[in-house]
Amino acid sequence: MRERWRKMWRGSRYLLLGLPTAMATMMVPPLLAAAVLSTGLGGVGLVLFPRAMAGLRRWAEWHRRRAAALLGRQVSARPMTLGEGIRVRWRQVLDDPETRRDVCWVFRHIVTGVPAGLAALFCVGTVVFTVFAAPLWWLFPPDLPLRLLGVFPVTGWGSALALGLAQVGGFAALAYWAVPRLAGFHASRCLAALEPSAEDQLARRVGELAESRAGVLDAHGAELRRIERDLHDGTQARLVAIAMRLGVARESLPDDTGDLADLLREAHEGAEEAMTELRDVIRTMYPPILADRGLLGALAALTARSGVHAETDLDDLGHLPAAVEAAAYFVVAESLTNAAKHSGATQVRVRITREGGRLLVEVTDNGIGGVDEDRGTGITGIRRRVAALDGTMIVTSPPGGPTAIAVGLPCES
Template identity: 75%
Template sequence: MRERWDQVWRGSRYLLIGLPTALATMLVLPLLMVGAISTALGVGLMLFPRIMAGLRLWGEWHRRRAAAVLGVSVAPRHATLPKGVRAQWRQLLDDGENRRDVRWVLWHIATGLPAGLAALCCVGLTVGAVVAASLWWLFPADEPLSLLVGIPVTSWGSALPMGALQLALGVALTWWAVPRLARWDARACLAALEPSAEDQLAERVGVLTESRAGVLDAHGAELRRIERDLHDGTQARLVAIAMRLGVAREALPDDSGALAKLLQEAHEGTEEAMTELRDVIRTMYPPILADRGLEGALASLTAGSAIPAELDLGELGRLPAAVEAAAYFIVAETLTNAAKHSGATRVTVRMSRRGGRLLIEVTDDGLGGADESRGTGLVGIRRRVAALDGTVLVASPVGGPTAVTVELPCAS
């Protein structure tokens, strides 16, 4: 019972406050129109983003009230404006919340007004019964007070029972209708301000993309750290061990027999381990990337290509470490494929950045007919690119030429 009365009280307060705010929200539409029109005159360039920020605060206050009525929690939405008119307009056009704020204006007017008026009638019927029944005697005799359906009240004998009956009717209507109206209006408010399923999916994809970019950056940094540790630590120790074993072999007399053979095997095994370690380091994160950057690493690849290679680099800017490593391995693998399988006499490597995408194009003048099923390395390229959510397009008609086009997301 007490919980129900709490719902009635909260619902009444919510709807009776929502009634004047819905009337006030009707002024938002002409204000938005004035702001949009003034944009053409230049004044709105600074005014309109601030109007939308104010609307965000206004809608957010109603959103928190609606969530409190429904007993749910909602994540806060921020209404801060970045510095600079261009940044403010970019945020205004890109932020889907602004469209939902304008949609909420229409919904709040359409639901807040009727729900608030209905709550006002229910509460007014209840409060009016008490006030009117006790003050019936203030009305003139020729125009007596009327209760319920126009029944005139001319004495305490009619005022008390009619007032009690109207009070009971008002309490019943308020008890039954007000909480339902409040929940209906609150759900409408949240539905208008909450993103749709498509918007939620798009926002989730955006969050996952950002988190993946952070993971890739961290992964690249960790690979660089491991490469440095292996190169400067483990590899250096293996080199020292190999040198000592070599000195020990030279110091042994010629008739050492089994001991000389063991030292020889240990020496050769250490050198093989160093070779394998160098291969592992190169496949993890090429040291040349850390030393010379992507441009220098690609220049070294093309200079050392088995067939003449031309390198054409655009403005790349700062790239995530994982994207740099993938681009390096893609170019290295395609150059190797061209040298082994294409019969080409020349290869062209082009790399450029278009917004948030890195475009890699490797073209050779070979015989074409590249077949991924024959182990040409294209499968490995596709897997590496797929891990970064990129795309690979291979055009290799019989007779040539062969063009491998790769796009990698590189927004940091």
């Protein structure tokens, strides 16, 4: 009960303060219109309009914080800091989606704030008026007596007490029931007007995820290059040194050493196999040629030594995250290998372009087609690598050919 009365008083304060602010907000549309129209008067509006919108943002934010406090919600700030220069300020105001919400809120605040405020003023004002007027019924002239409950005149202390209590109780009950609901409705409408819609929130979240993904790709690329460098300059160099020492030891042993010679031979061959496997791992993870020549140079070298004649169409791709470069290189390398081993192709065309925030890799061969991912043709490996970067992949390979692999990789950074 006590909490309910507290909500009633909080709602009353909220609505009674919202009534004059809603009436003051009625001046905003004509003021904004005047600021726009004044652009033809020596360009005064070019300066006034952005400042007027910045002032409207502060006015709307004050109401937004009041509404959030009433509903017990947390809201993030929506600051508007105007830049330098008239063109920058106008573009800043017009491109900001919050500007449209501010304008929308103006009309919503007027339409809901004035009626809700008047209703609260009527309920609370009637209670306050009755409390003070009923004991002073005798001050009213006989021909214009105090009337309570709308129609009943007060002619004595008995009627003043009875009618006064009835009117105070009735309007207090009405305020108890209606004011919190009106205040909550107005506050929720205020937040709905100034908060992003579900679509806007989704778009903002997608933008944040794209931005964070770009950071992750850059960090991943740097880590790939570091690991490749450590393996190439550290682990691989040590394996080479070990293999050389084992080879020298084998040459230095007499022919009749028996088991010791076999052990050295096995150790030597194992070290060389480990080096071969390590080179394969390095090439799969981040081919060293990418670090040396970049993606375009690496692809040119890859197609030049391909077992199938390959034509390339490579655009200027700009800066790409290392993970995207490695994935594109792997797509082309695996596609060329498939064309040489499985398709019977005599010609392959590789085309790589960049459209906005995506890198497009297309590999087409004139082979027999009929690619089946379940037969281990390497398409599954390509698809997994592309999917790890949130990319897309389309394979078109009807029986009789041709086979076309189209891959899209996000590359915003």
